[in-house]
Amino acid sequence: KQEVTQIPAALSVPEGENLVLNCSFTDSAIYNLQWFRQDPGKGLTSLLLIQSSQREQTSGRLNASLDKSSGRSTLYIAASQPGDSATYLCAALSGGGADGLTFGKGTHLIIQP
């Protein structure tokens, strides 16, 4: 059974810093991996999707990487802003026809003005 772990659980940094959020998964036979942002009491906003054949994806100040062999993904946020404060979740879609994403418990990020 796929398990997804995110480290750290919480992170607080000053505005302007570059930061890295980590995600690891136990079963490397994933189909893709998706990063989400969740604001308190709100839905999940899809940030980036990396296919199993890809190494990284970029969108604006966000860059996500994937290393299937080591079971790891990272989300890099450049030049952080207070508006980036949210919980970031990674989710793996396993192969074999499964539909459901397996989520990590998220990293709660606070960007201090």
Added chain:
Amino acid sequence: AAGVIQSPRHLIKEKRETATLKCYPIPRHDTVYWYQQGPGQDPQFLISFYEKMQSDKGSIPDRFSAQQFSDYHSELNMSSLELGDSALYFCASSTRRGSNQPQHFGDGTRLSIL
């Protein structure tokens, strides 16, 4: 751009009552997924539908059922509600199940059981 629409946004029920949650996917999305997120927890996959047929099943209790209609909207029916069913219920949609397309989530229905 159009997003996934869920209704109602909030719902309060008592134990042993029934509830129906509705989900309207993004236009031209043919796959719908349901997730449950308990307080302080990560979302857990419940069930999914592709072209109006159930395609995958996760940790959905037997008291719950769901279906997808001809216009692709979906409903999650919950019966004999328990206190532990209090959670945020998300619907997501995507195109072409099995393709590498992201799942797009709605804002969720917050269900509170008294």
